[in-house]
Amino acid sequence: MSDVVDWDLLVARAEAARGNAHAPYSGFSVGSALWVGDGQVFAGCNVENAAFPSAQCAEASAIGVMISAVGAVPIRAVVVATRGDTLTWPCGNCRQKLAEFAAPDALVMAVTETRRSPPRRLTDLLPAAFVDFEAQPR
Ligand code: THU
DSSP states (O other): OTTSOOHHHHHHHHHHHHTTOBOTTTOOOEEEEEEOSTTOEEEEEOBOOSSGGGOBOHHHHHHHHHHHHHOSOOEEEEEEEESSSSOOOOOHHHHHHHHHHEEEEEEEEEEOSSOBOOOEEHHHHSTTOOOOGGGSOO
C-alpha cells in the first residue's frame, strides 16, 4: 500500500543521492530522502562550497526538491544516509527545517553502509521546536 512507508525505497533513494554529494571540503557525503505518502520520495545530498559556511545539508537539499516539485506537503518519514559505520542524525538546524514540514508523527531513520537505526520520532529529536510566531500573541 502506498501509504505505508517503504523504508527500503527511502534508503535506496537517500544512498543514490549520497553518491552525488559535493563534499570535497569535509569528505563527508550525506544523502537524505523524504517520504510524503502516495509513494512519493524526494531526495537530496549535501552541497559544499569553498566558502565553508555556505554548505547546504542533504536534508535541506531534499526539502528544496520537495517544495520545488509539489510544494509544502507533510513529510512522514526521513532517511539520512552516511558512509562508514557511525549513524548520523540530522543536525540541529536540519531538525528545525524538517519540523517546518513534518507530519506530527514523522519518523527519522539514520543509515550507514552497514547499519540501520530503528526509526525515531522527529519530535523526540527536536522537542519544543520553534513554531510560527505569527500564531502567537506579541
Ligand atoms: N551534513 C548534512 O548534510 N546533514 C546533516 O544533518 C549534518 C551535516 C553535511 C554538511 C557538510 O557538508 C558535511 O555534512 C559535514 O558537516
